[in-house]
Amino acid sequence: MAQSHRLLSWGTTMPRIRALAALGFLLCLPFATAAAKQPAAAPAAQANAGCADIPFAAANAAAVSVPSAPDAWGGPRKGDEATLSDRVVRYEIQATLDPAKHTIDGKQKLTWRNRSAQPVCAVYLHLYLNAFESANSTFMTEQRNLSFAFRSDVPIEDGDWGYSRLQKVQQGGQAVKWRYVQPDGGPSTDRTVVRLDLPQPVAPGASTTLDIDFFNQLPRVTARTGYYGTFHLVAQWFPKIGVLETPGERGATAPRWNVHEFHMHSEFYADFGEYDVRITVPKDYTVGATGEETGAPVERDGKITRRFVQGDVHDFAWTADNRYAKPLDGTYEGPGSPKVKVRVLYHPEYENNAQPALQATIDSLAYFSRTLGPYPYKTVTVVIPPFNAQEAGGMEYPTFFTASSYKNVDPGTLTRYALDFVTIHEFGHGYFYGILASNEFEEPMLDEGLNEYWDQRMLRERKQGLDVTTPFLKKIGFAPNLAGFDMERLGAMNDAPGDALGQNSWNRMSSRSYGTVYARTATTMHDLEQAVGKEALERAFKLYYARWKFRHPSIADFREALIEGTGQRATVERIFAQQVYSTRKVDDSIAQFSSKEALPVPGYVERGGKRIELTSEALDKAVADKRKAWKEKHPKAKEGEGPFPYRTMVLVKRDGADVPQTLRVTFADGSSETVRFSGTQPWQRFSWTKRSKAVSAQLDPDGNINLDRNKLDNGRTLESDRSATRRWTGDVAAALQTLFAMLVSL
Incomplete structure (x- = not known):
């Protein structure tokens, strides 16, 4: 052996x-x-x-x-x-x-x-x-x-x-x-x-x-x-x-x-x-x-x-x-x-x-x-x-x-x-x-x-x-x-x-x-x-x-x-x-993750053949009125749902070998979007515009790629997740290093 x-x-x-x-x-x-x-x-x-x-x-x-x-x-x-x-x-x-x-x-x-x-x-x-x-x-x-x-x-x-x-x-x-x-x-x-x-x-x-x-x-x-x-x-x-x-x-x-x-x-x-x-x-x-x-x-x-x-x-x-x-x-x-x-x-x-x-x-x-x-x-x-x-x-x-x-x-x-x-x-x-x-x-x-x-x-x-x-x-x-x-x-x-x-x-x-x-x-x-x-x-x-x-x-x-x-x-x-036949690190990570309301923006627009300026003050009032009316109509709406769509963006960084990868983004309304991609380019950006705000983004959601060097950077949430910052995985790894010193190389 x-x-x-x-x-x-x-x-x-x-x-x-x-x-x-x-x-x-x-x-x-x-x-x-x-x-x-x-x-x-x-x-x-x-x-x-x-x-x-x-x-x-x-x-x-x-x-x-x-x-x-x-x-x-x-x-x-x-x-x-x-x-x-x-x-x-x-x-x-x-x-x-x-x-x-x-x-x-x-x-x-x-x-x-x-x-x-x-x-x-x-x-x-x-x-x-x-x-x-x-x-x-x-x-x-x-x-x-x-x-x-x-x-x-x-x-x-x-x-x-x-x-x-x-x-x-x-x-x-x-x-x-x-x-x-x-x-x-x-x-x-x-x-x-x-x-x-x-x-x-x-x-x-x-x-x-x-x-x-x-x-x-x-x-x-x-x-x-x-x-x-x-x-x-x-x-x-x-x-x-x-x-x-x-x-x-x-x-x-x-x-x-x-x-x-x-x-x-x-x-x-x-x-x-x-x-x-x-x-x-x-x-x-x-x-x-x-x-x-x-x-x-x-x-x-x-x-x-x-x-x-x-x-x-x-x-x-x-x-x-x-x-x-x-x-x-x-x-x-x-x-x-x-x-x-x-x-x-x-x-x-x-x-x-x-x-x-x-x-x-x-x-x-x-x-x-x-x-x-x-x-x-x-x-x-x-x-x-x-x-x-x-x-x-x-x-x-x-x-x-x-x-x-x-x-x-x-x-x-x-x-x-x-x-x-x-x-x-x-x-x-x-x-x-x-x-x-x-x-x-x-x-x-x-x-x-x-x-x-x-x-x-x-x-x-x-x-x-x-x-x-x-x-x-x-x-x-x-x-x-x-x-x-x-x-x-x-x-x-x-x-x-x-x-x-x-x-x-x-x-x-x-x-x-x-x-x-x-x-x-x-x-x-x-x-x-x-x-x-x-x-x-x-x-x-x-x-x-x-x-x-x-x-x-x-x-x-x-x-x-x-x-x-x-x-x-x-x-x-x-x-x-x-x-x-060679050795390649596998290292995919989520570098950026955001999900923001796609609100109307100020500037000129053309309506009925005429240029009209939408001022910031007028837009702020219109947005506030629309939000108020929407909440009155949807009193049981979840956080992250509203009258305006959300634009969600995920930037994935690749520092290692090309492996078939999966990105899954979950939204506040329970829906999700899944993207499968590969390639040698160092980064890829994905975006969606939906009625619901994104909650989390996760690479390799099914745990298929254990060669990835760091699992902690494969997921992001918009709200802080203190369990990740405690780095239980790192703590367990440190403990196991000591434990398996007795068992290694038998």
């Missing part, structure tokens, strides 16, 4: 991680020593004579504009294939956890198929844990040098570091040479990507098997993965092969390796395949993992080995702890899905979180299956992280995710809302990150943003908003409720958006700007839904899911599904041009 349950995107409110001191040569020495023991790698050009190197995806790759070929990734899955996905890779892994040292000894048999039309002489592996081996990784360098904030910004103390080390790599019994590379031009000290020069090239369409021994030192859980006490969340822990994209896939025109460094805000991208993983832990430890547990556990020497198997996924994560309570189990059965076993793992102190998380997961299974497509797997495992390991919360992996943990989860409380939201959000990633499997490095909006939007649709259907109040305020009758899409709007950087939605995850103006991947995407999709209709947009999302499940769609593929599904090309292309 992503940095999971980040409700909104106020990255700037999070405390900055304290500056990491330069650790110097002594800190780096153990790693340098380990590197020296590895086989020296031959230069790329000499790895295999006559075997051309395959280039990397661009270091600044972002939103794809050209749709993928119809047969990309093997073409759409029709449902009659032997497997759900076109499996490219198979992992057989044996992992032994030492919970005292927080280390993993691993042996891996990796079988990979060359999908390209040329021989492959070198492959690339991700070693994600090396992001946490020192302050000199790409991840840590971005955090330090760019002053980026990350999730909850847990500081790394001495002894908290972690790493992944290759012990041995062989192909068909022959030693494989390797060396670290930095595909995105990061520091030479980054070791999150390793190149393997193969003794035997892999022919087009052929497969090869690599035998890999590796060792992991887990970090203290500071960013998604690691340990705290006896609790272990083991994620991005095994050597994972990069994706070889071929022509016609995600804008590629020639084969290329998509294998970016582990950037601070980036997540993951991998081929579909099959995982067969045996996990050995002390026998008193409970294990939860991706996939189904297969066969009987094997016990030996005080340890127990459990086997988990899952096909048609692109990642594998697990947890182990001897403090887990008895798991809470439930089931889901729905049309088109197998019977799904839902398991919640939790510590005794958070027992009250387990049932709400179970119910939210089952409800999510029903909603996502109904609105997108049936859930295809047989398991979902939910982990409630323990006290002091909250940074492990709010992360997603196939059939396995971590939620959050709160002391009080009574219905109607803020923390109950947060638990429900995080659970729904992390489950939703099982669709947008898991099944659709978009590239989270380069196009994070396809996972984080679209998932955030679909989560809010589910909450809207549940009529579940956020109570912005306290027990005391409830007692005095003040209990405002903030709808989900209103919350998203608060985090969308509508004042001055920093980056296009289609920008990649690492080339960002700020952490707050990265957060708009969530909130601004959800807000943009909300506005698109208002423009094309709820049913049309849901139809388009169903088409997108059906066409691209178990493949790897790009932003261009999503755009084309929206166009076809809604039948409204111009609207979709306008929004993508303004918000996805």
Whole structure:
């Protein structure tokens, strides 16, 4: 998924991680020593004579504009294939956890198929844990040098570091040479990507098997993965092969390796395949993992080995702890899905979180299956992280995710809302990150943003908003409720958006700007839904899911599904041009509003062929007489009604993008005038002459445009409205900034 349950995107409110001191040569020495023991790698050009190197995806790759070929990734899955996905890779892994040292000894048999039309002489592996081996990784360098904030910004103390080390790599019994590379031009000290020069090239369409021994030192859980006490969340822990994209896939025109460094805000991208993983832990430890547990556990020497198997996924994560309570189990059965076993793992102190998380997961299974497509797997495992390991919360992996943990989860409380939201959000990633499997490095909006939007649709259907109040305020009758899409709007950087939605995850103006991947995407999709209709947009999302499940769609593929599904090309292309491929502020406001009687004016007039001067004194008397007579005849007339017509004028100012806009003017007699307009001109003036005086003027009266930077300047009344001057919206926004600092970027 992503940095999971980040409700909104106020990255700037999070405390900055304290500056990491330069650790110097002594800190780096153990790693340098380990590197020296590895086989020296031959230069790329000499790895295999006559075997051309395959280039990397661009270091600044972002939103794809050209749709993928119809047969990309093997073409759409029709449902009659032997497997759900076109499996490219198979992992057989044996992992032994030492919970005292927080280390993993691993042996891996990796079988990979060359999908390209040329021989492959070198492959690339991700070693994600090396992001946490020192302050000199790409991840840590971005955090330090760019002053980026990350999730909850847990500081790394001495002894908290972690790493992944290759012990041995062989192909068909022959030693494989390797060396670290930095595909995105990061520091030479980054070791999150390793190149393997193969003794035997892999022919087009052929497969090869690599035998890999590796060792992991887990970090203290500071960013998604690691340990705290006896609790272990083991994620991005095994050597994972990069994706070889071929022509016609995600804008590629020639084969290329998509294998970016582990950037601070980036997540993951991998081929579909099959995982067969045996996990050995002390026998008193409970294990939860991706996939189904297969066969009987094997016990030996005080340890127990459990086997988990899952096909048609692109990642594998697990947890182990001897403090887990008895798991809470439930089931889901729905049309088109197998019977799904839902398991919640939790510590005794958070027992009250387990049932709400179970119910939210089952409800999510029903909603996502109904609105997108049936859930295809047989398991979902939910982990409630323990006290002091909250940074492990709010992360997603196939059939396995971590939620959050709160002391009080009574219905109607803020923390109950947060638990429900995080659970729904992390489950939703099982669709947008898991099944659709978009590239989270380069196009994070396809996972984080679209998932955030679909989560809010589910909450809207549940009529579940956020109570912005306290027990005391409830007692005095003040209990405002903030709808989900209103919350998203608060985090969308509508004042001055920093980056296009289609920008990649690492080339960002700020952490707050990265957060708009969530909130601004959800807000943009909300506005698109208002423009094309709820049913049309849901139809388009169903088409997108059906066409691209178990493949790897790009932003261009999503755009084309929206166009076809809604039948409204111009609207979709306008929004993508303004918000996805570029960034345009939306800012319409009412600059002037008046409604005045259209009284006769002095001067000469021509009557019966003669010029007659109407003096001011004569006109004043005539006006007064006419008003008196009219009031006598209409004693029950409303304020703003009289013998003379009113001329109403509204001046609308446009400081941002061209969006179809609606202006509605309401008059004292209850009538209204509605104007729909668009265009790039900086202002437009509208006027009416009617028997009734205007009362109010309102832009976007139906709340269709949440991207508008300031809702307070969208409406005017002729009489003062003190509720607007109190700026409740601003007050609530300020309070939420503090509140969601705890929830942001999960």
